Amino acid sequence: MLTAQQKEELRHAILEYLYARPMLAFAPAAIGRMCYRRGLVEFEPSEEQAREALEFLRGLQLVERIRDPLGGSVCYQITTAGQLARERGEV
Known part of the structure; x- marks a missing residue:
């Protein structure tokens, strides 16, 4: 079980990780x-x-x-709104 602070840290880390790889899921x-x-x-x-x-x-x-159309795999990718928010320092 994560604490509220760990959940927040994880959200920021995920955005940072995905921001560095915007074209990948x-x-x-x-x-x-x-x-x-x-x-x-x-x-x-x-x-x-x-x-x-x-x-x-x-x-x-x-x-x-993003769901794979040929199967059930689910992946995640940063959106343009996510990229912009990260660049503006909003998140």
Whole structure:
């Protein structure tokens, strides 16, 4: 269970990670793992914790969910609104 502060840190880390890769979409598990490995968070989030953070960001229209049309895989990518908010220092 993440604390409110850890949830906030994870959201910021995810945006930072996706901002650096705007043309790519990633699975929640990969995003959480890479945020930890790159030192963007001090804890390794579970796939579910990463998904919850991504869905929160999706609700703010900062990331989008992309479903593979040939299967059930779901990936996430930063939106142009997310890129702009990050560049303006709004998030």
